[in-house]
Amino acid sequence: MIKTAQTPPDAALRREGSDETQVPDGRQPRPVNFRENEPSESRQAKQRLLESEERHRLFFEQSRDAMMTLAPPSWRFTTGNPAACATYGVRDEAKFVALGPWDVSP
Numbered sequence: 001m002i003k004t005a006q007t008p009p010d011a012a013l014r015r016e017g018s019d020e021t022q023v024p025d026g027r028q029p030r031p032v033n034f035r036e037n038e039p040s041e042s043r044q045a046k047q048r049l050l051e052s053e054e055r056h057r058l059f060f061e062q063s064r065d066a067m068m069t070l071a072p073p074s075w076r077f078t079t080g081n082p083a084a085c086a087t088y089g090v091r092d093e094a095k096f097v098a099l100g101p102w103d104v105s106p
Contacts, residue, residue, distance in 0.1 A: 068096070076100045 060067055066084035068077050080088075080096040088104045090096045 070101065074100070 060079075060081050063081055064083055066081065066087040068080040068084045070076065071078045077097045077099055080093050082093075085091070085093060085096050088096065088099070090099070
């Protein structure tokens with residue numbers, strides 16, 4: 001049997017003694033599936049990994065510095081944060097990922 005737990009972002013506040021979470025930016029915590037017979041250490045490791053991923057995603061999205069990722073073999077941008085879009089004068093991430101580094105380099 002699979003149980004579903006809610007994984008709040010790192011910024012979420014958990015009331016002491018309660019399973020309720022408050023997410024400051026209004027996003028819904030994403031569900032995480034745990035197997036009932038799964039060892040608690042494994043559950044905790046998955047939970048820590050999801051929290052770490054959320055922390056890094058928030059850092060990427062909220063950074064004032066332009067940040068982007070590339071992927072071989074095309075070496076085109078795969079993601080770009082809002083600061084990168086503003087720096088290179090594109091409206092949104094979809095337009096940014098259509099570019100390559102050669103399109104924005106002097």
